[in-house]
Amino acid sequence: MIADILVAGLGPAGRALAHRATVAGLSVVAIDKNPKRAWTATYGAWLDELPPWLPGATIAARAPQPVAWGHRRHTIDRTYVVLDTPALQRHLSLGNATVVQGSIEQLDPGGTRLASGEHLRARLVVDARGIPRSPRSAEQTAYGVLVPAATARILLDGASALFMDWRAPRRSGGVTPSFLYAVPVGGGRWLLEETCLAGRPALGIGELRQRLHDRLAGRGIDLDGTEPTETVRFPLRPPRGFVPAGVLGFGARGGLGHPATGYSVAASMRAADAVAAAVLQRSDPARALHSWRSRAVSALRAKGLASLLALPPSEVAGFFDVFFELPPAQQRAYLSGREDLAGLTAAMTALFARVPSSTRARLARSVLTG
């Protein structure tokens, strides 16, 4: 039998698509090297980015109006959430899909060949295998520790969470900047994560660990080394032409990740129903997924990534001061949503007009040459 959809890769994107396709009544074959791998990453998102079908029980913690710091403090008028990763994985159940454990050797519009020699076929083949690392790709890196709420509170100055704190930790001047991300993760615990938003190469984990320790020590917090930790390293954009012709790219591999923030989990979950509906209606799933608007938004955001990479360390905090002073709708257009071309253009134009002239010149150069 030929399945309606074959989903290659069961990370958050592939699993969300496979799950929603079965909910829509489609027959699904889903393949992963290790389909039973328990996810451990801490996934955050803006509440308004999540798809309406995702139950509240998959949210571990909410932070209304989190704070961002450049040189100044900014309150963001949105609710940020941290997902309950095991609950999310459980909710995206694959009970009605045929799940195959195997390593995909070849993927084409007709189906796939696994390393075991097995062939699987489907009407629509989806490539959700994520993005492998490459020295040519900009990456995001981070190092975090889980601490009790009382410890985190020392850093928060009353904030519900710190989405980004670009104030420099001690001893990190003059090199690639990093910021502190401090969010509740449920159960009275907080994640404090020193993050390199984008770098080619990105800051190493050892450097980030040192900066986090320095930053916390500067606020009187000494870690004893027994705290659970999280390390983050992932490429921000797939190389061009990465998905085989005639196959639908989905998730990070399909360009659903935000090139300048690395966020993809909410956008992928939100896009799953459009693909399932297109298969059900026998319309073009690629069209359902990528309108001309979303392609333009993605191209502009890629310019945003080039601009970020071009900024000297001394200008980064000031850049984010200007960003977080934009009207909330423009911030949202830049950070979230894949279709709001008018909002994104307005945000980028306003940003360009308001940054200091030295930053403006650099941004212009990176946009023209990037």
Ligand SMILES: Cc1cc2nc3c(=O)[nH]c(=O)nc-3n(C[C@H](O)[C@H](O)[C@H](O)COP(=O)(O)OP(=O)(O)OC[C@H]3O[C@@H](n4cnc5c(N)ncnc54)[C@H](O)[C@@H]3O)c2cc1C
């Ligand atoms: C610690 C950490 C924290 C993060 N925090 C956030 C966050 O707060 N918010 C956010 O949006 N993003 C976050 N990210 C980024 C996010 O994890 C990725 O963008 C996301 O996982 C991409 O999902 P995906 O399903 O597209 O790909 P992946 O998660 O990379 O999944 C790809 C799947 O394909 C399988 N696969 C690959 N090749 C083959 C093959 N040849 N054969 C069979 N199977 C294969 C893999 O086993 C894997 O299961 C974080 C990442 C890390 C590491």
